[in-house]
Amino acid sequence: MKELMIIGGGSAGWMTAIYLNKKFNEGVKNLKITVLESPDIGIIGVGEATVHAVRYFFASMGIDEEELMREANGTYKTGILFRNWMKPVKGEMHEYFHPFEQQQAGGSLDISSQWFLSGGNLKGRYDEAVCISSALMKKGHGPKGVNSPEYQGVVPYGYHIDAVLMSKYLRKKAIEAGVIHKEATVREVTVKGGNISEIITKEGERYNADLFIDCTGFRGLLIERLKEDNWDSFTDALPCTKAVALQREMPKGETPRPYTTATALSNGWAWQIDLSNRQGTGYVYDGSKLSSEEAEAELREFLGDESKVIKSTHINMKVGCRKEFWIGNCITVGLSSGFIEPLESTGLHLINLGVGLLCTHMMSDEITQEVRHSYNRLMGGFFQDLKQFIVLHYCLTDRDDTEFWRAAPRTVDHCEWLKNQLLVWKNKVCEFQDLAGSYSTTFSDENYRYVLYGMQYYPKLQLQINIDQSMRTFENIKQMAKSAVATTMPHGDYLKTLKG
């Protein structure tokens, strides 16, 4: 039996523990898994919104969805409402919704081409025309009906969850399933022949293992000992490297929204994530343009002062990823492997991808350099893909009110593939095949279109089509949206049904 030691008990540490324990130890015990976390160094405690694929992670771990929601003060999320990312449109703040739902189909052409060719872009928003989630979002309805089974809804969904409570819940579940838990702070990491041979704690205990998983967050305590110059910084393309997070009471009279809001401010953007008992907010900003005091003041002003702030935290973000995620017998998972600003809530998803890949890459007795190389190549690809998708949100802006926004269109200069594609997408819609050869496991053409057309980057198409037929297609989608609204209920009301 191999011994595996996970250092760090944040979301990364416990998601890794619970996953590998389920895959390697169910029925037959193949691995001795220990999680060692510091009682003195807290977890980052942000990371409260997820993408919808995280649902499959929890489902495959056999976790009771309602229990998770209750334990972590969770709410359901159908997508992200982007606000203020362009100049006001007809006097109104610019807005678009990026749902998890795929665009609906119908008619003889693809739905996006039909939308442009029937003049849809002159009349309204893309997301409102091609999916049903936008109608739910506007009504404040959650994704599930009273009779929706566990992990299923009328539309795909992710979660808003309290990050600290989720880690505690996963810890409890992992320990119940046989994972060993130690509390100690690592003081020394010993390296021999390119491998970690031993870790020594502050209390003088010594531990060795066949494999070490570095889940120590931005510190990267173990991996940093194995190689210098192992970091690929993305700050040239993504200059926001600071954040201030504020937890506050739910504003009076409001109920939890079933979507995340990402509002562009003067030098970055603010998130609003509603949990069942409070709101998580924060400002991700370019620290070369704003001091932390200025950022917090701007965020507080944006939020208004009608509700009480419970806690405020300032965070330095290390934006980029490892060049090698797996070196010798040490693998990074979570923030130690890399981080891209949380605009699309991808932190937990990258953990999910990382442990999934790790599981298949460590099933043989022999871990060769080729196996490590494969893991490193795939993880690197996920990060590079994600970087381009996040840059897409910035580079199409027409905002010119601050130096930050005036520079935003040039961020694409650091993303060669995206820069070329944008030229192509001037004359055709974005489609699945455009992403051939990429690593896109998180964001596909479906997601690109919501952002491209939400940011009003429209292709110039000219073709005569049967307008009546297209109108029928869009009318059909409207009817589907109506019946989705009828079968669901206001999000706050649905959450009350979980309490019982």
Ligand SMILES: Cc1cc2nc3c(=O)[nH]c(=O)nc-3n(C[C@H](O)[C@H](O)[C@H](O)COP(=O)(O)OP(=O)(O)OC[C@H]3O[C@@H](n4cnc5c(N)ncnc54)[C@H](O)[C@@H]3O)c2cc1C
């Ligand atoms: C501003 C911000 C917003 C974010 N928003 C989102 C979001 O909306 N959605 C999302 O999915 N992700 C988000 N993320 C990312 C998400 O927070 C992380 O991916 C996730 O929490 C995983 O963190 P972690 O476990 O890697 O690190 P941490 O939570 O930092 O955990 C590190 C662990 O290592 C331990 N440790 C450190 N040093 C030692 C030592 N010497 N000895 C022993 N133990 C040690 C600590 O005790 C702790 O248990 C966000 C991140 C930031 C910075």
